[in-house]
Amino acid sequence: MVQLFKKALILLIPVLLLMAFFEYELRKIPNLYNTKRASLENQLDSISVLVLGNSQTLLGVNPEYFSMKGFTLSNMSQSIFYDKELCLKYIDRMKSLKCVIINISYFSLWHQLHDDKEGWRDYFYSQFWDIRYPELKWHDSKLYSLLMLYTPQESVGYAAHFFNEDFSQNLNRNGWLGYDTLQNNVFISDSAGKERAEFHDGLCWPSRYDEIYSTLETLVDECRKQQVEVVFITTPVLPTYYKFIDREIERKNTLAINGLCNKYSCKYFNYFRDDRFTEKDFYDNDHLNFIGAEKFSGIINDEIISEIKR
Amino acid sequence: MLFNSLHFLVFFVLVTIVYFAIPHKYRWFLLLSSSCYFYMAFIPVYILILGFTIVIDYFAGIYLEKTEGKMKKWFLIASLIANIGVLAIFKYYNFLNDNLTGILGTFGHQNPVPYLSIILPIGLSFHTFQAMSYTIEVYRGKQKAERNFGIYALYVMFYPQLVAGPIERPQNLIHQFYEKHSFDYRRITDGLKLMAWGLFKKVVIADRLAIAVDTVYNNPFQQQGLSMVIATIFFSFQIFCDFSGYSDMAIGAARVMGFRLMKNFDRPYHSKSIHEFWGRWHISLSSWFRDYLYISLGGNRVTIPRWYLNLFIVFLISGLWHGASWTFVIWGALHGFFLVFALVTKSMREKLSRVTRLNKHPLLNSVLQTLLTFMLVTFSWIFFRANSLQEALYIIKHSITDTGQNIHDLILNVSKGVAVDLHLGLSKPQMLIGFGAIIVMEIIHLLQNRYRLSEWISESPVYVRWSIYYSVILSIIFLGVYENRQFIYFQF
Structure with a gap:
C-alpha cells in the first residue's frame, strides 16, 4: 500500500502544483466580489450610509450623489440572506454608520439565490466574502476551488491571456457599478418587460417567504440595536415591467415591509411606479442606467439622507 | 453521490483504505454500511424501499429453497410481485394514469x-432486476439461498453497481463477498486506470456533448435540421460515454x-448488425x-412467427424498462422491428451482397454494415432522447427535409467567409475538444480490438506510461465539464 501511495503522490505532485498555480492566479483576477470587499474594508470607518440590494441598486444607486459618505454593498442577484450576512459582518466595524438602505424588489421576499440559475454566485460569496449559504453541500468542489468555480474551460482561456482579466470593470470605489448603457434601451419593450416579470415570478418561491422575512427582521433588529436607521426602498421600474407583475405579490410585499416599519420604526420609500423616471433613465425595463442612477441617488439624498442628517 | 464528484472521491479513498486496513470478517459490514451511505446521499428515505424489497427477497430465497412444487412457484410469484409492484408504483403509476386520463378524455x-x-x-430498475435475478436463480436451483442477511443485502446494494449496474447475477457476485481480497498493486492500478478512463468519457466527452444535445432537444422548434442531425449523432456518443463511463x-x-463485475459494454458502435449491437451494449x-424473459417465452425454440413475436415483446419491455413514456416504448419497438426485419430479410440481403459483389470486399462490406447499424441505432436514439413523441416526430421530419438545404447554405456561407453558427451552445474550441476526444476514444477502441491495451500500458517504459497518465489526468481536470450532471441511466 505504501508503494502505491508513494507512486500516486509522485504522479500527482506536478498535477497538484499546476492546479495550485491556477488557483493562485485565478484568485488574483479582480471580480465584483473581491474588488468590492477590498474597497469596503479600506473605508469601513468613514461609511455613513450603506446600501444593500441586488442589481437594481448596484446599477441604480450611486452613493457619489449622497451628501454623506455612502457605499453600496449591493451585487448582482444578491438576496436578503446575503444583505444580512454582509451587513452584520461589518456593522461593528463601521463606526460612522448611520443608515442602512435596503432594497426590496418585487421578488426579494420570495427569492433565495440558491434556487435560481444564478446560484453559482453563492460560491463567490463563500470564496470571497467567507459567507457560506447553509444549503451548500460541504463536498461541492466549487466551495474550495476557483478552477471549478470559473470552470476548467474558462480558466484555461484566462491562462491563455496570462490571467490578464478584470471582471470588476466599471465598479466604482463606492461600490456602484457604472454601465455606459445609453445604447441599451433596445431592451425596453412590452414583450421584454413581460418576459422579465415572468422570469421574476419564477424566482418567487412561497415556501421561502417565512425564512426570508425572518432573515430580514433579524437584519433590521440588529441594525436598530446598534442605533442605525433602517430605510427600505423599492427602485423605480418602467410601466413595461410593472403592468405585468402579480399584484398579489406586490400587495404582500408592501404589507410585510409596512409591518416591519411599524415594529422597528423604519421608513419605506416605494418608487416602484414613480413617474419622474422615463425611458431615458433606464437600461432595461427594471434597471436604471447611469443617468437614472444620478437622478435616483439625488432623490434618495433629498428625501432620505437629508432627513437622517437632521 | 455522483462518481464524478468530490464527494465520491473522498468516499472512495476512505472506504478503500479502511477496506484493506480491517480484517476480512468485517469487510462485508464496511461495504454494506458504505453502500447505505452512498445510496442515502441521493434521497435518504428511499433506502426504506430498498430495505423492503431486500427483506422480501431474502426470505423468499430461503423459502424457495426449502419448498417444492406449487408452493415454490407461489413464493417466486410473491417475490416478483413485490419487486415489480414497487417498480410499478414508483415508475409506471403516473404513466398509466396519464394514459387513462387520455382514454377517458376522448370519451x-x-x-x-x-x-x-x-x-x-x-437506480430502482437496476437493483430491482438484480434482486429478481437472485430469486429466479434460487427458484431454478442454480443458486443457493443466501443465509447471511448482510451478504444478501450487500449483493443488492454493493455501491459500485447499485444505481446503474452492471446488473449482476448472484452466481457471479455473492461468493466474492466471502473471498478474501488481498492488496494487489497491479489489480488496484488496473482498477484505477479503468476508473480514470470512465471519468474521462463522462466529463470530457459525455458532459460536453450534453450541452449541444440539450440545447437542441430542449427547444427543437427553434432549431434547423442540420443542428438536429448533429445533436442526434452527438447524443449517440453522449449516451455511450455517459453509461459506459459509469460502468467503467x-x-x-x-x-x-x-x-470482478461483468463487462457491460464492448465497443457497441463497431457492431455490424443490430443483433451484434445488443450483444455489446448494456x-x-x-x-x-x-435469460429471464426471452427464454421463458420460448426463445427461438418455437414457430417462426412466435419467435419473432418473442423478440418483439422482449424489446418492447426493454423500452418500457428504460422509461415510463411512449417514446421509450417506441424506441424498444424500433429495435425489435430492426431485429425481426433483419431475420426476415437475411437471405435477401445475402443475395444482394452476392449480386453487388460486396461479399468479395469484406472490409468495405463490414464498414458499410457498421455505418448502417450506427445509423439505425442513432435514428432510434431520437425517440430515446426527445422530450415527447411530438418533438421526436418533429425532429425526424425536419432532419430529413431541412438538412440538405442547411448544408447547402452552410457551404455557401463558408465559401463567402460568413461566420457560421449552428446554435449548438458550444463554442468552436469546445466542439474541437469534443470531436478530438471522440476520435481519441474510437482510436483506443480500435486498438483495444487488436491489443491488450491495459497490459501494453503497464509494460511500457515509464515515460510512455506516465505521459499517458498525465494526458488522461490533465484532460479530466482541464478539459472536463463540471456541472454536476447526473448519469443518464440513473433515472432508470
Whole structure:
C-alpha cells in the first residue's frame, strides 16, 4: 500500500502544483466580489450610509450623489440572506454608520439565490466574502476551488491571456457599478418587460417567504440595536415591467415591509411606479442606467439622507 | 453521490483504505454500511424501499429453497410481485394514469384516479432486476439461498453497481463477498486506470456533448435540421460515454477492492448488425432479458412467427424498462422491428451482397454494415432522447427535409467567409475538444480490438506510461465539464 501511495503522490505532485498555480492566479483576477470587499474594508470607518440590494441598486444607486459618505454593498442577484450576512459582518466595524438602505424588489421576499440559475454566485460569496449559504453541500468542489468555480474551460482561456482579466470593470470605489448603457434601451419593450416579470415570478418561491422575512427582521433588529436607521426602498421600474407583475405579490410585499416599519420604526420609500423616471433613465425595463442612477441617488439624498442628517 | 464528484472521491479513498486496513470478517459490514451511505446521499428515505424489497427477497430465497412444487412457484410469484409492484408504483403509476386520463378524455370523462407526487428512487430498475435475478436463480436451483442477511443485502446494494449496474447475477457476485481480497498493486492500478478512463468519457466527452444535445432537444422548434442531425449523432456518443463511463468506473472501483463485475459494454458502435449491437451494449441488461424473459417465452425454440413475436415483446419491455413514456416504448419497438426485419430479410440481403459483389470486399462490406447499424441505432436514439413523441416526430421530419438545404447554405456561407453558427451552445474550441476526444476514444477502441491495451500500458517504459497518465489526468481536470450532471441511466 505504501508503494502505491508513494507512486500516486509522485504522479500527482506536478498535477497538484499546476492546479495550485491556477488557483493562485485565478484568485488574483479582480471580480465584483473581491474588488468590492477590498474597497469596503479600506473605508469601513468613514461609511455613513450603506446600501444593500441586488442589481437594481448596484446599477441604480450611486452613493457619489449622497451628501454623506455612502457605499453600496449591493451585487448582482444578491438576496436578503446575503444583505444580512454582509451587513452584520461589518456593522461593528463601521463606526460612522448611520443608515442602512435596503432594497426590496418585487421578488426579494420570495427569492433565495440558491434556487435560481444564478446560484453559482453563492460560491463567490463563500470564496470571497467567507459567507457560506447553509444549503451548500460541504463536498461541492466549487466551495474550495476557483478552477471549478470559473470552470476548467474558462480558466484555461484566462491562462491563455496570462490571467490578464478584470471582471470588476466599471465598479466604482463606492461600490456602484457604472454601465455606459445609453445604447441599451433596445431592451425596453412590452414583450421584454413581460418576459422579465415572468422570469421574476419564477424566482418567487412561497415556501421561502417565512425564512426570508425572518432573515430580514433579524437584519433590521440588529441594525436598530446598534442605533442605525433602517430605510427600505423599492427602485423605480418602467410601466413595461410593472403592468405585468402579480399584484398579489406586490400587495404582500408592501404589507410585510409596512409591518416591519411599524415594529422597528423604519421608513419605506416605494418608487416602484414613480413617474419622474422615463425611458431615458433606464437600461432595461427594471434597471436604471447611469443617468437614472444620478437622478435616483439625488432623490434618495433629498428625501432620505437629508432627513437622517437632521 | 455522483462518481464524478468530490464527494465520491473522498468516499472512495476512505472506504478503500479502511477496506484493506480491517480484517476480512468485517469487510462485508464496511461495504454494506458504505453502500447505505452512498445510496442515502441521493434521497435518504428511499433506502426504506430498498430495505423492503431486500427483506422480501431474502426470505423468499430461503423459502424457495426449502419448498417444492406449487408452493415454490407461489413464493417466486410473491417475490416478483413485490419487486415489480414497487417498480410499478414508483415508475409506471403516473404513466398509466396519464394514459387513462387520455382514454377517458376522448370519451368526455374526467379521470378520478389521483396522480402521485413522487420522485423515482435512483437506480430502482437496476437493483430491482438484480434482486429478481437472485430469486429466479434460487427458484431454478442454480443458486443457493443466501443465509447471511448482510451478504444478501450487500449483493443488492454493493455501491459500485447499485444505481446503474452492471446488473449482476448472484452466481457471479455473492461468493466474492466471502473471498478474501488481498492488496494487489497491479489489480488496484488496473482498477484505477479503468476508473480514470470512465471519468474521462463522462466529463470530457459525455458532459460536453450534453450541452449541444440539450440545447437542441430542449427547444427543437427553434432549431434547423442540420443542428438536429448533429445533436442526434452527438447524443449517440453522449449516451455511450455517459453509461459506459459509469460502468467503467463501477467495474474499476470494484476491481480496486478485488471484485470482478461483468463487462457491460464492448465497443457497441463497431457492431455490424443490430443483433451484434445488443450483444455489446448494456450487456448485463440484454443478457438479463435473454435469460429471464426471452427464454421463458420460448426463445427461438418455437414457430417462426412466435419467435419473432418473442423478440418483439422482449424489446418492447426493454423500452418500457428504460422509461415510463411512449417514446421509450417506441424506441424498444424500433429495435425489435430492426431485429425481426433483419431475420426476415437475411437471405435477401445475402443475395444482394452476392449480386453487388460486396461479399468479395469484406472490409468495405463490414464498414458499410457498421455505418448502417450506427445509423439505425442513432435514428432510434431520437425517440430515446426527445422530450415527447411530438418533438421526436418533429425532429425526424425536419432532419430529413431541412438538412440538405442547411448544408447547402452552410457551404455557401463558408465559401463567402460568413461566420457560421449552428446554435449548438458550444463554442468552436469546445466542439474541437469534443470531436478530438471522440476520435481519441474510437482510436483506443480500435486498438483495444487488436491489443491488450491495459497490459501494453503497464509494460511500457515509464515515460510512455506516465505521459499517458498525465494526458488522461490533465484532460479530466482541464478539459472536463463540471456541472454536476447526473448519469443518464440513473433515472432508470
